[in-house]
Amino acid sequence: MGKPRNTTLIILAFFSIYVIWGSTYLLNKIAVTELPPFMLASVRFGSAGLLIFLLAKFMRINISISKEQWINTTIAGFLFLAFGNGTVVWALKYVDSGFAALEVSAQPLVVLFLMRVLEGKKIQTMSLIGVVLGIIGIYLLVSQKEIINQENSVLGMFMIFLAMLSWAYGSLFVARANLPSNYFVNTGYQMVMAGVILLLASLLFGETWSAPTTWSSPVQYSLLLLIFFGSIVAFTSFNYLLKVVSPEKVATSTYVNPIVALALGWYFLNEQITTQSIVAAAILLTGVYFINTKKKLMIFSRFRR
Template sequence: MTQARSPILILMAFFAIYVIWGSTYVLNKIAVTELPPFMLAAMRFSTAGLLIFILAKLSGKSLRITRQQFTNTVIAGFLFLGFGNGVAVWALRFIDSGFAALVISAQPLVVLLLMLILDGKKIQPMSMVGVFLGLVGIYLLVSQKQVASQENSFTGIAMIFACLLSWSYGSLFVGRSNLPTNHFVNTGYQMFTAGIQLMIASYLFQEDWSYPTSWSAPTQISMLLLIFLGSIIAFTAFNYLLKVVSPEKVATSTYVNPVIAMILGWYFLNEQITLQSGLAATVLLTGVYFINTRKKLMILSRFTNKFSGNYDQDNLQQ
């Protein structure tokens, strides 16, 4: 993608970060019912990383990075993809894809709490409202009888929360680390090294590998979509949008992805959308909005002006 402000390109890019990223939960759920989780993630990211390297070379970009940058991409790849995604895919064996997407949407909340714990950064009043609503939404989500009754559901929930913590810390790590300046190259190294890490994990867990020709058609299609659309096109679209529109508009994917995942999970996988799930989603995503937005809501503007002055939003987008 170019950096030109083409309305058509912008529209296509938003479709990518809304619908494609939202659909990856369902695609992973479909594939993990047949494939071992670490094998699935290893094949996805190692293949995507290699393809990104090829595309980078064809477009004339240098793949040379410093030793420090390589070390940091390995760490970031582990936090986001090796552990963060690999374990999340494993968790999808035990919980619904829409449930996982909603929990993961709480990442800005966890990042804010980590900044408080690690850096002593003060939480602004509007963000405190967001944290409270986020915690209420998560409680409503995990306390459902339908969730508790599923076999190994609490194992899946614990795994998703561990991934959420990993992604959130990764968001802080990349903001402070020396990484390759080209986002495309940076992503290629993160994906490829994470793919190697996941291969090692797959070997240690003694997973049985299989050839793609032996997979069912839904699994084959899911893997192709995860590699080309989820790993390459959507991330390129994300970086394009960060350069041509405001970060607040890009951050709206935080609210749309879980909704897309829930709808697709209901339609393709017959996952239930209960009244409590809908209420939890509304409360949780409202909390995320309070944390992400730069704009004060009229009802709270006097309160926040009195106690905190002008609200300065930190960029929490990963």
């Protein structure tokens, strides 16, 4: 009787990392049209982190960590969530959600590049093919006149690239850093500290905060979905899958998320999907497939959303 139940859990977990993570671009796009981006990201991660701590206490999980681990979770929270995700949320003011998801899907290419530059790792033949295809796909994606002509779209694309650099360096950092052994606790601290950093950024940039009761219903629902499902359920599902299926299967979310984001953006926000975008997506995701044959890169996809 245990096997069918496990199969059901696996299916539900894959649904989470495919559909929920893919939908976070749409949800952020809806919310950022009304809320300041750093405030939005601060509320999302701060709330999710505090909820994780409450769940940890309920499950009697020890949340105490050392000073070194606190510093490292703060650095990781900045690289992955505060700067990485917060910058993408800001960029969604100027670029379509589906486009942002496609650009972000090239992150393994950036990780590979930094591993070569900072660690001197040799790029294998399969990965080299992936890099070439990835560059071609990115060029086709960002060179479209329909996108370039949009106001501040180039700035948005550049900021997403900086976010990808932050994620990539964070990926290398966490591989060596002393972090809490319990992933639930580790995630909680990263989210809470990211929420604090984003709060400070929001105040620094002079964003105007508002009460949730003044937000429109779509924004309220979007933020609740981001907190409970995008930040907690999907992340827990990801870690569960890493324990019960191969990393190659878990990494397939890298290819599914942009497709989900494109479809949702087109259906709910009337975002345009050009033929060149479809061709660019096919080439780019093929390149990511070649790069993701290296297991070491696959585990980093969880920090992108």
